[in-house]
Amino acid sequence: MNPKVFIDGEAGTTGLQIAERLKDRTDLDLISIHPDKRKDVDERARLINKADVVILCLPDEAARLAVSLVTNPNTVIIDASTAHRVSPGWVYGFAELDKGQRAAIAAAKRISNPGCYPTGFIALVRPLVTAGIIPHDWPVTVNAVSGYSGGGKPMIAEFEERQTQDNFRIYALGQQHKHPPEMKKFTGLSHLPMFTPAVGRYAQGMIVEVPLPLWALPSRPKRKDIHKALSAAYAGEAFVKVVPLAEGDALKGLDAEGCNDTNRLEIYVFGTDEQARLVARLDNLGKGASGAAVQNLNIALGLDEGAGLVA
Structure with a gap:
């Protein structure tokens, strides 16, 4: 069974770019929210906890709210906002930061995408x-x-x-x-x-x-x-x-x-x-946002790090 990925905020600039990089992947199942329910907190919570990995492409306050909705202990959050980049308990999603960063990302449930x-x-x-x-x-x-x-x-x-x-x-x-x-x-x-x-x-x-x-x-x-x-x-x-x-x-x-x-x-x-x-x-919009998010997604799921990306 393929891992499920939910982009919360998929209609925004970064969300659209991530979806474009994932749309042809056969090793993932991309789940989406109905456009009419994008502001429905209960529906967002359902999809967040259904997914193996959630990528947040939201303003800071909305990203904090999304994190508060997580009840599934196995759900991995990759936050592309500024909300958690210097927060304790979050792993910084710059895989090339040092030689141990990939292992830290792979083991993390909370990953902050760099600016x-x-x-x-x-x-x-x-x-x-x-x-x-x-x-x-x-x-x-x-x-x-x-x-x-x-x-x-x-x-x-x-x-x-x-x-x-x-x-x-x-x-x-x-x-x-x-x-x-x-x-x-x-x-x-x-x-x-x-x-x-x-x-x-x-x-x-x-x-x-x-x-x-x-x-x-x-x-x-x-x-x-x-x-x-x-x-x-x-x-x-x-x-x-x-x-x-x-x-x-x-x-x-x-x-x-x-x-x-x-x-x-x-x-x-x-x-x-x-x-x-x-x-x-x-x-x-690539290594500075959506590309990095997909790279972190690949690492978190133990997939080919370069899948869906152009070097």
Whole structure:
């Protein structure tokens, strides 16, 4: 008998993307709620407890409510919202975080799907903090831009229905954003990073960049040392690629949409031995959301980790 999967919030941007990745799977049974009953708490509770795995694609408060409806001790919850990313008892669903993370995900009943910006940031910074190249108390800055799909239905409508004429917009100007606590916790930093997000007039795809003054770091690393540490951290990974230095140096620019419709995360180390530009490129709807959820689903069920995903 195939495991049953229920997407709570399947009509949203992330839910639709997950359903698209699962629709042709023969090793899963996808169960759905009738459109007229999407707000029926009793029907949602019935399907949640009927499923082997539930993927929550909901606003934070609705996700917390959904978790409170679980009575089946065998139901696995994968939460794509922000609600539980730094909560005790939840396993962080970034399989490449370290060598033991897949086993932790496989054993968990509560898995928090990473945010899109944090996925890129953590991929860049955590290995360098672990290696002692970036001190735990270093004042890290992260600059990033995403397609407007990252803002959900309201922002999609704003851009696609020409409610705004902006081609590029910075936001979270007051430094109040939901992602920095997650970034801090899973990199091992002592302080919140300085996070400067932006949105562009394109649907999906993102670039996350960490500028790093190598001359100021206590260990005085060279660019090749940064690249070596990142390459060692992701050696053998199917979805995280550390691009060779020569290949990166041959580029004149980097398109934020270059990983769209994949679960791939590319890492580049640009710059010099004085100033490095660490860059992660990913699809905010892929490895940054729905792709990661499907990857976590596969791990949780003991299936082929890459099933339904494009590297």
